[in-house]
Amino acid sequence: MKINTRITKLLNIKYPVIEGGMAWVGTPKLAAAVSNAGALGTIGSGNMEPEILREKIREIKELTDKPFAVNIIMLNPHAEELLEVVIEERVPIVIFGAGNPAPFVKELKAKNIKVLAVVSSDSLAIRLERVGVDAIIGEGMECGGHIGDVTTLILIQRLTDVLNVPVIAAGGIATGRAIAAMFALGAEGVQLGTAFIATHECEAHDNYKKKVLKAGIRDTVITGGKLGHPARVIKTPFSKKMLEMESNSPEEAEEMLVGSLKKAFLHGDVSQGSFMAGQSAGLIREIKSVEQLLKDLMKETHDSIEKLIKRFELQEKIAEA
C-alpha cells in the first residue's frame, strides 16, 4: 500500500517513513537499504568528524540512487563543518536533532537542501517553522537516545494543532497500528529508530539486536538525567552503574559515557556499552530484512485503517437505520 502525504512528496519517497538519526547505528549500508526499500534512510553523524562524514556520504551514493538524509546534532562541536560537507556533497535532505538549528536553516534552503528538524517541544517547533524548515519531526520521550519530557501522543496532538508544515511522529512507533494512529492524529509521516536496529542490514553487534528482541516495554531506563542530557537506553549492568555514578560522581559518569555507544555498537559490550533504544523495543520480536519490515509495517497500517473504516461505517449505517 501507498499513503501519499506532503512528506512523501517533499522527500520524493514511496513510504512516509524515515529512519531516525542514530549515531553509529545509522551507517551508509543500513540507510541505503532503507532508501532502496522506499523509505528515507538517514546517516547518523553523531559526533563524527567532517572528513569521516564525507566518506560515509560517498559510500551511500554508491549504494543507492534514492533520496537519503544526513542527521546532524547541534551538540556536535563540528556541526558547522559537517554542514559544509553536506552542501559540498549535495546531500538532498538534512535532519537536525538535539538543539536549535535555526541559524543554519536559511543557508541550506538556499542550496536547495530540504531541512527537517527533530523537536521534543512545541515552542522550538513554532520557532523553526518561522525560520523556514520544511517539516517538523516531533519526538516523544518514549524514543531511544536523547529525550525530552513530553510523550509522543501529547506532542503530536499539539504540533498538528499549531503548525502549518507537515508533522512527522517519532518515539514509540514500531507497529502498523501505531502508524495508523499517528495518521489519525494528523501526522503525515513517521520516524522509526529502534525498529531498524532489528534488521539484517543493521551493522550493530548481535548482542545489540538480541537486547532489543529480549526487552519488554519496561526494560529501558533514562540515564544522564542528572548530567543534563537524559538518554533512554536498554537496562544493562552499564546503565545501572551509570545511574549510581550520576548521583555519586558526575565527572566519572561523564567519563563512562565516552565511547560507550561505540562499545555497544561494535562489541556488544554490556558492561561498558550504552545500548540506546526506545520503549518500542518491547514490541519487537524478530529480526527482518529492511524490505520485509517496511512491507509488514505498511500492510498492518493498511489493515488497521481498513478495520477502523469498517467499524466506523457499520456504526454510521446503524445510526442511519
Place this chain on the structure above:
Amino acid sequence: MKINTRITKLLNIKYPVIEGGMAWVGTPKLAAAVSNAGALGTIGSGNMEPEILREKIREIKELTDKPFAVNIIMLNPHAEELLEVVIEERVPIVIFGAGNPAPFVKELKAKNIKVLAVVSSDSLAIRLERVGVDAIIGEGMECGGHIGDVTTLILIQRLTDVLNVPVIAAGGIATGRAIAAMFALGAEGVQLGTAFIATHECEAHDNYKKKVLKAGIRDTVITGGKLGHPARVIKTPFSKKMLEMESNSPEEAEEMLVGSLKKAFLHGDVSQGSFMAGQSAGLIREIKSVEQLLKDLMKETHDSIEKLIKRFELQEKIAEA
C-alpha cells in the same frame, strides 16, 4: 456520533468514554453529569472512609439513573471495607487502580458487578485478565496523578497485542483526534481525567481549573518519585518545594503530601496544594459543560476518522488507476 464497541455494550453507555478515577475531583455531581451525558462517570474514592463512600454513592443515585463506577485504589488501607460498601449499595461497576486487585475480582464478579482495572504495565494486565476482569484500562505515564513508566502509545500497542478482553486507553487523551488514534491502535474505549477538571460541573476550586487552562504541554512535573510513589502534578511553588524536600528530607516530604490534594481541590492553594493533572492539560484551553465537552470530543473523533478514510480511499483509487 456513536461508536459502539465491546466497552459501550459491557458498560451500557452511549459513548466509549470513562471518567478517570480522581480523588477529591471525582465527586458525585461531576460523575453524575458525565453519566447523564452518555459516558461513564466515576466516583474517585481516593483515601475515603467507607461510610463517606456510602454517602457519595447514595448522592449519585439521586442525580442519575445511568450506570456509574466507583474507583478504588488498592493503596487505601480501607480498600476491603470500601468493597463491602460497593456490594451493599449495588454499584454496577468497580474500577481498580494503583495496585493489584486480583484477590477481589472473583467476589465482585459473583455479585454481578463489572470489574475494570487500571494498569501501567503489560504484566499486571495479563495477570488480571486471567483472574477475570472485564476490561483493562492501560494508562500511560503522561497521565495525571500516580503514574508508571511506560507511555500510552507503547502500552496500548502492547495491550491490544496480548489481551483478549477489551482495552481502554488512558493518559494524554484530550482531543477527538487522540480518541480516533486510540481506536486505530485497537482500543475500544478511552478514559479521560484532566479534561473533566476543565468543566463547569467539576467542583474543584477555580484556581485548579485556571492552572489546567494555563498549562503548556511541558508544565507538569513528577513529584514523589524518590518516595516510591511518583505522581504527575502541575508545576507550582508546592511541586518545586516537594522536589527539593524529596532529596533532602524524605520524611518531611511525606508530611507535605498529607492533605495536599484537598488543599488544591478545596482552596486552590498553590503553596500547599498538589494539583494533579496530566500532560494533556497543555491541550485544554476552555471550560465547558460536560455535555459540550463530550459532544465536541465525539465530533472531532468522527471528523478525524472521516479525514483518514477520505485520504485513504483517495490513495486506494490512485493505486487502482
